Amino acid sequence: MSTAEWLARDAASVWHPFTQHSVWLSDEPTVVERAEGAWLYDTDGRRYLDGVSSLWVTTFGHGEPAINDAIREQLGRLDHATFLGSTHPVAIELAEELLSVAPRGDRRLSKVFYAGDGSSAVEAAIKMAYQHSVQSGRARPLFVRLTEAYHGDTLGAVSVGGIDLFHATYKPLLLKTLAAPSPAVYDRASVSAADAAAEAIRALDAIMAEHGDDVSAIIVEPMVQAAAGILTYDASYLKAARELADRHGALLICDEVATGVGRTGRMWASEHAGIVPDLLITAKGLTGGYLPLSAVLATDDVYASFLGAPAEARTFFHGHTYTANPLCAAAALANLRLMRERDLLGHVSALGERFGELLAPLAARPGVTNVRRLGVMAAVEVAALGERTGFRVCQAAKKRGVWLRPLGDAIVIMPPLALSMDEAEILVGALDEALSEVIG
Numbered sequence: 001m002s003t004a005e006w007l008a009r010d011a012a013s014v015w016h017p018f019t020q021h022s023v024w025l026s027d028e029p030t031v032v033e034r035a036e037g038a039w040l041y042d043t044d045g046r047r048y049l050d051g052v053s054s055l056w057v058t059t060f061g062h063g064e065p066a067i068n069d070a071i072r073e074q075l076g077r078l079d080h081a082t083f084l085g086s087t088h089p090v091a092i093e094l095a096e097e098l099l100s101v102a103p104r105g106d107r108r109l110s111k112v113f114y115a116g117d118g119s120s121a122v123e124a125a126i127k128m129a130y131q132h133s134v135q136s137g138r139a140r141p142l143f144v145r146l147t148e149a150y151h152g153d154t155l156g157a158v159s160v161g162g163i164d165l166f167h168a169t170y171k172p173l174l175l176k177t178l179a180a181p182s183p184a185v186y187d188r189a190s191v192s193a194a195d196a197a198a199e200a201i202r203a204l205d206a207i208m209a210e211h212g213d214d215v216s217a218i219i220v221e222p223m224v225q226a227a228a229g230i231l232t233y234d235a236s237y238l239k240a241a242r243e244l245a246d247r248h249g250a251l252l253i254c255d256e257v258a259t260g261v262g263r264t265g266r267m268w269a270s271e272h273a274g275i276v277p278d279l280l281i282t283a284k285g286l287t288g289g290y291l292p293l294s295a296v297l298a299t300d301d302v303y304a305s306f307l308g309a310p311a312e313a314r315t316f317f318h319g320h321t322y323t324a325n326p327l328c329a330a331a332a333l334a335n336l337r338l339m340r341e342r343d344l345l346g347h348v349s350a351l352g353e354r355f356g357e358l359l360a361p362l363a364a365r366p367g368v369t370n371v372r373r374l375g376v377m378a379a380v381e382v383a384a385l386g387e388r389t390g391f392r393v394c395q396a397a398k399k400r401g402v403w404l405r406p407l408g409d410a411i412v413i414m415p416p417l418a419l420s421m422d423e424a425e426i427l428v429g430a431l432d433e434a435l436s437e438v439i440g
C-alpha cells in the first residue's frame with residue numbers, strides 16, 4: 001500500500017493527539033513502518049534518526065534484543081492477571097529493582113504503586129497526597145503547582161498544569177490549586193539561573209506562609225519543565241521546595257515522567273538537588289520505550305497513613321484494569337537491568353557533554369534565542385519568523401533524515417539514551433542545516 005493510501009485511510013478514520021486535523025495532511029505526516037536502533041523507517045523506505053525518542057521514551061533504541069526477549073519470555077508465561085487481589089513475580093521484581101535505584105537521602109521511598117502512563121500516575125499521586133492529608137488528621141484541599149508546568153492531560157493532571165494553551169479551556173472543571181511562579185522562566189541574557197530561582201523561592205515561601213496548612217502537596221517537574229520547552233532551572237529551587245513542604249507539613253511530589261530513568265544524566269533529576277520527594281512519579285522511559293507503564297514511588301510515612309482495618313476505609317480506592325501488566329513490567333525490568341549492566345548513565349553523561357559541544361555554536365547563530373540542556377534533554381529556541389518557525393525547522397531537518405518535533409519555537413532534542421556519538425553529530429548537523437534553510 002502506498003504512503004498516500006495509508007494517509008487517506010488515516011485521515012478517514014483516526015483522530016490524533018495534540019493535532020489540528022485541518023492541516024494534518026498538508027503537514028505531510030510520516031507513516032512509520034518499522035524501526036531499528038535510533039532509526040525510524042517510513043512506508044517510502046526513507047529513514048529518520050529518531051531525535052525525540054518517540055516522544056521521550058526510547059532508552060536503548062527500537063528493537064533492543066534483550067528487551068524483545070524479555071517481553072517474549074513473559075508472553076510465554078503470563079500475558080495478564082489482575083493486580084487486584086493477586087500479584088505476579090515480574091511486578092514484584094520490578095518494584096524491588098525500582099526501589100533499589102530510587103533516590104536516597106533524608107527519607108526512603110519504599111513502596112511502588114503502578115499505573116498506566118504518566119498522566120494516570122500523576123492522578124494517583126494527587127489523590128494519594130490528598131487522602132494522606134485526610135488520614136493524617138487534617139484535610140488539605142489545595143495543591144501548589146508551577147506556572148508552565150505540564151503533568152499530563154487527565155483532569156487532575158491538567159489542574160496542576162500551567163500551560164495556558166493546553167489548559168485554559170478546562171479551567172471551570174479543575175481542582176483548587178495555587179500557582180507559584182516557575183523558577184525556569186526568566187530573561188536568560190540578564191538574570192542568572194540562581195537569581196531566578198531565588199526570586200521564585202521567595203514567591204513559593206509567601207504562598208506556603210499564607211496557605212501552607214491547606215496544601216496537600218507541592219508538585220514539580222524536577223530541574224526541567226519539559227513540555228513548556230525544556231525549561232531548565234537551578235537546583236536550589238528544588239531544595240527550597242523540599243524544605244518548605246516539610247516546614248508546612250505538605251508533601252513534595254516530583255514528577256519524573258520526562259526527567260527520570262537517566263534522561264538528565266542521573267537516574268532521577270531530583271538527585272541533582274540531593275533531595276528525596278515523598279512521592280516520585282516515573283513513566284515514559286521506564287519500559288525502555290516499549291509499552292505503557294508508570295509508577296508512583298511512596299515513602300513509608302505516606303504508605304503507613306493508608307493502613308487500618310478494612311472498615312476504616314483508609315484503603316487507596318484507586319487502580320486500573322491493566323495495573324502492573326506483566327508484559328509491561330517485563331519490559332521495564334529488562335530495561336532497568338540493562339541500564340545497570342551497560343552503564344547507560346555513564347553513557348548519557350558523556351553523550352550529554354557531546355551534545356553540549358555540538359550545540360554551542362548554534363547558540364551564536366542569528367535567529368537562535370537560547371540553547372538549553374541537562375543531560376540528553378535539550379532545546380534550541382528560535383525567534384518566531386512568520387508562522388510555525390519551529391515546525392518549519394523540524395520539517396527541514398526531516399528532509400535531511402532527522403526526525404524532530406518542536407514545542408512552539410523550541411526545537412526539542414531528546415534522542416534515545418544509547419545514541420552513539422556519531423549519531424549525535426548527524427542529528428546536530430541536520431539541525432544546523434535546517435536552521436540555515438529556515439532562518440538563514
Ligand SMILES: Cc1ncc(COP(=O)(O)O)c(C=O)c1O
Pocket residue numbers: 117118119120122150151152153221226227255256257258259283284
Ligand atoms: C512531566 C510530565 N508529566 C506527565 C506527563 C504525561 O505523561 P503521559 O503522556 O504518559 O500521560 C508528561 C508527558 O509528556 C510529562 O512530560
